[in-house]
Amino acid sequence: MRPHLAALAGLSCALLSACSEGSSDDTDRVRAGQRVYAKECAACHGAQGEGGGPMSLHLDVVPPDLAGLKQRNDGYFPREFVSRFVVGQLAKDDPASPMPDFSAVGLRHVYPNGGADGEVLETDFANLLDYLEAIQW
Ligand code: HEC
Structure with missing residues (x-):
């Protein structure tokens, strides 16, 4: 009986730690994505993705909110x-749109000295998307 119970206890611990690790990984990715967003997108799309960030004053088009993409x-x-x-x-609706092509300009505010390889950038973009998904209304 005893070994059986011990095995069961061990199993539920493993399951519990797997659960908590999973959710903190998600939070880490969203946080990492938020840092990328803050440096590369917030000036135009607003601190919380609400649109019309401070740089809008210098643009002809007001950058849309990104928190309402889902809606x-x-x-x-x-x-x-x-x-x-x-x-x-x-293709953009307006070819003269100030929205940067990030594959061309890179994440230049996150990596002002360059040095991020393709794999790092892929992770950054994936985190950024996780963040954007997390802020939808
Ligand atoms: C220099 C200002 C500027 C920056 C920086 C910028 N954007 Fe934009 N973005 C715009 C403008 C203006 C538009 C609307 C015109 C257009 O569709 O091209 C737009 C449109 C978009 C759209 C389409 C929204 C829709 O409803 O169709 C998405 C998605 C987007 N931006 C994401 C981002 C993300 C993510 C970043 C950061 C990695 C970013 N943008 C950085 C100016 C900017």
Whole structure:
């Protein structure tokens, strides 16, 4: 009986720690994404993705809010669209739009001295998308 109980206790501990690790990983990714957002997007899209950040004053177009992407897309966060849009793979409505093509300019505020390899950037973009998904209304 005893070994059986011990095994059971061990199993539930393993399950519990797996659960808590999973959720703190999610939080870490969202936090990391928030740092990328703050440096690369907030000036235009607002500190919390509400649109019209401080740099809007210098632009002809007001950068839209990014927290309402899900609401504007029938309640579904358009992850693929955002991901492609940010790296300039989608045609813009206005070719003169000030929205940067981040595949061309890179994350220059996160890495002012360069030095981020492709794998790092991929993680940064994935974290950024997790953050954007987390701030949807
Ligand atoms: C220099 C200002 C500027 C910066 C910096 C900027 N954007 Fe934009 N963004 C715009 C403008 C202006 C538009 C609207 C015009 C357009 O669609 O091109 C836009 C549009 C978008 C859209 C499309 C929104 C929609 O509802 O169709 C997404 C998604 C987006 N930006 C994401 C980002 C992300 C993520 C970052 C940071 C990595 C970022 N932008 C940085 C100015 C900016």
